[in-house]
Amino acid sequence: MTDTWIILGATSSMARAFARKLAEEGATLYLAGRDMADLEASAGDCKARGAANAHAVLFDARKPDTFTPIIDAMGAEEGMLNAAVFVGSMPDQADIDADPSLIDGTVTDSFTGPARFLQMLAPMMEERGGGTVVGVGSVAGDRGRVGNYVYGAAKAGFHTYLSGLRNRLTRSGGHVVTVKPGFVDTAMTWGIEGMFLVASPDQVAGDLLKAVRKKKNVIYTPFFWRYIMLIIRSVPEPIFKKLSI
Amino acid sequence: MRWKTESYTGWGRALTATGDIARPERASALAALMKDSPAPAIGNCRSYGDACLNDDGRVIDMTRMDRVLSFDEKTGLIEVEAGLQVGEISRLYAPQGWLPAVMPGTGFATVGGCIANDVHGKNHHGLGSFGQHVTQIVLNQNGKEVTITPKNAGLWKATIGGLGQTGVIVRATLQMIACKGDVMMVTERRVDGWDEFLQVLDDSKATYTVGWIDATAKGDALGRGILEEGETGAGLLPKQKASKKVPFNAPHFALSKPIVKAFNNAYYRRVPDHGRTSVKPINDFFFPLDRIHDWNKLYGKRGFHQFQCVVPIAKAPALREMLEMIANSGLASPLAVLKRMGPGRAGYLSFPMEGYTLAVDFPNRSAAQLLISKLEEMTEEAGGRLYLAKDALARPNRMKAMYPEWKDWLKVVKKADPEGALETDMTRRLELRSA
Numbered sequence: 001m002t003d004t005w006i007i008l009g010a011t012s013s014m015a016r017a018f019a020r021k022l023a024e025e026g027a028t029l030y031l032a033g034r035d036m037a038d039l040e041a042s043a044g045d046c047k048a049r050g051a052a053n054a055h056a057v058l059f060d061a062r063k064p065d066t067f068t069p070i071i072d073a074m075g076a077e078e079g080m081l082n083a084a085v086f087v088g089s090m091p092d093q094a095d096i097d098a099d100p101s102l103i104d105g106t107v108t109d110s111f112t113g114p115a116r117f118l119q120m121l122a123p124m125m126e127e128r129g130g131g132t133v134v135g136v137g138s139v140a141g142d143r144g145r146v147g148n149y150v151y152g153a154a155k156a157g158f159h160t161y162l163s164g165l166r167n168r169l170t171r172s173g174g175h176v177v178t179v180k181p182g183f184v185d186t187a188m189t190w191g192i193e194g195m196f197l198v199a200s201p202d203q204v205a206g207d208l209l210k211a212v213r214k215k216k217n218v219i220y221t222p223f224f225w226r227y228i229m230l231i232i233r234s235v236p237e238p239i240f241k242k243l244s245i
Numbered sequence: 246m247r248w249k250t251e252s253y254t255g256w257g258r259a260l261t262a263t264g265d266i267a268r269p270e271r272a273s274a275l276a277a278l279m280k281d282s283p284a285p286a287i288g289n290c291r292s293y294g295d296a297c298l299n300d301d302g303r304v305i306d307m308t309r310m311d312r313v314l315s316f317d318e319k320t321g322l323i324e325v326e327a328g329l330q331v332g333e334i335s336r337l338y339a340p341q342g343w344l345p346a347v348m349p350g351t352g353f354a355t356v357g358g359c360i361a362n363d364v365h366g367k368n369h370h371g372l373g374s375f376g377q378h379v380t381q382i383v384l385n386q387n388g389k390e391v392t393i394t395p396k397n398a399g400l401w402k403a404t405i406g407g408l409g410q411t412g413v414i415v416r417a418t419l420q421m422i423a424c425k426g427d428v429m430m431v432t433e434r435r436v437d438g439w440d441e442f443l444q445v446l447d448d449s450k451a452t453y454t455v456g457w458i459d460a461t462a463k464g465d466a467l468g469r470g471i472l473e474e475g476e477t478g479a480g481l482l483p484k485q486k487a488s489k490k491v492p493f494n495a496p497h498f499a500l501s502k503p504i505v506k507a508f509n510n511a512y513y514r515r516v517p518d519h520g521r522t523s524v525k526p527i528n529d530f531f532f533p534l535d536r537i538h539d540w541n542k543l544y545g546k547r548g549f550h551q552f553q554c555v556v557p558i559a560k561a562p563a564l565r566e567m568l569e570m571i572a573n574s575g576l577a578s579p580l581a582v583l584k585r586m587g588p589g590r591a592g593y594l595s596f597p598m599e600g601y602t603l604a605v606d607f608p609n610r611s612a613a614q615l616l617i618s619k620l621e622e623m624t625e626e627a628g629g630r631l632y633l634a635k636d637a638l639a640r641p642n643r644m645k646a647m648y649p650e651w652k653d654w655l656k657v658v659k660k661a662d663p664e665g666a667l668e669t670d671m672t673r674r675l676e677l678r679s680a
Contacts, residue, residue, distance in 0.1 A: 011270075013270055013309060016270075016312075035271060035273065037271075037272065037273065038271045038272070038273065041272070041312050041314055041326070042312060044312065044313065044314045044315050045313050045314065048313035048314075048315065048316040048323075048337070049313065049337060187268070187270050187274075187309075190247055190249055190268055191247035191248055191249035191250075192247070
């Protein structure tokens with residue numbers, strides 16, 4: 001693979017695992033996020049594992065002026081352009097209840113920020129006639145629940161955006177994979193009560209790569225979340241509204 | 246940083262700790278933790294006893310800090326984060342002709358753990374211990390990063406093999422050795438008994454040498470086993486089989502006397518009388534048991550103990566006496582290893598000394614504990630020592646007597662961690678931090 005991949009939110013453990021797999025296949029990587037020291041370390045790791053090249057780049061979903069330099073740099077790369085989006089933030093629902101202004105940031109981090117970036121990237125992908133976008137959403141976006149419905153709503157918005165982007169990029173030979181992970185063993189879920197069937201980031205990254213190769217549209221990872229969410233989605237609203245799951 | 250309260254064990258699973266665990270993924274998160282709440286670091290918990298436990302306290306799990314930071318393909322110098330597993334380094338670099346100079350018996354051990362226990366491998370007679378090939382270490386002491394090299398004589402020697410008491414090992418630079426490729430040429434031959442075993446170990450010219458011993462064989466067969474010699478090479482490999490996993494705790498009779506005896510007999514005869522040479526993937530030679538994930542569950546929920554000692558060459562007869570006692574007890578498991586050690590060691594509390602080392606696993610039973618205590622006494626009498634990475638049972642005075650440089654270690658550690666924030670169950674049990 002001589003493709004170029006931009007990884008948004010590359011400091012997350014899921015993104016790290018995915019970038020490593022791409023590195024071992026020889027991709028050129030742009031690792032984007034806010035913690036530059038950490039991104040530099042990951043770039044070193046990717047190079048040491050076989051990436052054609054790896055760059056740490058500053059990306060802040062809430063600061064659109066950080067987008068342009070990345071888009072420009074990617075434009076200078078040869079071959080197909082690809083993107084994987086791992087950004088998002090999940091404040092405690094209780095904190096949001098106390099300070100509703102937190103909604104704006106959550107939606108920017110999890111939906112509008114990355115969507116705006118992809119919107120800038122899409123024309124370049126169309127021009128080159130290919131490329132893949134991997135968008136990481138969440139099972140939380142499948143149905144609003146009392147525990148985290150703001151985060152869920154942002155992810156639901158992102159899912160819908162990705163489905164539209166897929167519709168658009170397909171016409172020029174591109175592809176979009178929507179990924180809905182269940183519980184993954186990351187810093188975000190570490191020590192939270194009530195986790196079950198927790199998957200490792202490495203397992204999820206393997207699923208992502210497989211989905212990219214097979215041009216899957218929407219995947220749940222691990223796969224059984226498809227069935228769990230099927231059940232959760234099919235509970236009639238009059239009953240669902242009384243549940244606390 | 247969130248803390249997760251959990252019970253965890255060392256590889257032997259005989260001792261358990263319950264406490265808060267943090268698992269930072271970035272150096273900045275680790276630095277914040279060490280500033281607010283300094284705690285000992287743990288890796289993949291591959292030490293057997295309580296070196297990686299802090300009951301009722303906090304620990305920092307380093308396994309997510311596992312990146313290669315830089316690699317120089319000309320010199321073989323590699324800088325890695327402490328949570329990177331040794332087997333991952335050989336998987337990545339053996340095909341490119343570089344190998345960690347020293348690899349322990351499991352590839353799942355982290356670099357931080359290898360340093361803190363100054364581990365050795367099948368080439369100890371030639372290249373010494375793991376710590377001798379480390380060129381630089383970055384420690385975090387109470388939130389501050391400190392870079393040390395062998396020039397920091399005291400702090401360096403107290404860090405290598407020092408059980409993590411001088412600060413959390415954040416990253417390290419290793420000097421790898423050149424290898425011909427990621428294939429191993431392995432020669433196995435039967436050895437009929439004790440005297441012959443010492444002879445072949447002394448005579449072996451191979452880079453990598455290890456002896457498997459049938460610890461159930463008695464009488465004339467005492468000390469019989471298989472000598473394995475290996476060299477790295479290049480070439481094609483037979484097709485790989487998938488690794489297996491032990492899904493649950495085995496019942497206590499799984500490793501009972503008749504089963505172990507039968508297994509050992511078959512294992513011994515598996516190698517033809519005239520020996521054999523085969524080609525193996527490099528990680529299969531170095532980490533044979535890693536292909537069975539969670540093999541420690543074979544010992545059931547009570548876990549097991551590994552006894553490992555080293556005695557000076559002249560005291561080989563004492564080691565023979567120990568093996569005789571083990572064979573007569575009928576308590577041993579199939580896992581028993583005999584090796585010749587060179588003098589190489591890098592820290593005050595490093596295990597190696599020139600001599601022979603014997604390692605035997607025992608299911609965790611009271612009879613086994615009594616036997617181990619007797620073996621420890623014999624080790625002390627022979628002027629040998631016990632391996633801290635394996636130990637779960639020894640008493641403070643005996644252990645301190647075996648490590649003549651323990652006081653030098655203590656002096657440095659007291660300065661590095663005056664509050665005792667990095668103490669573990671092991672340092673408390675062995676009273677290593679008090680004179």
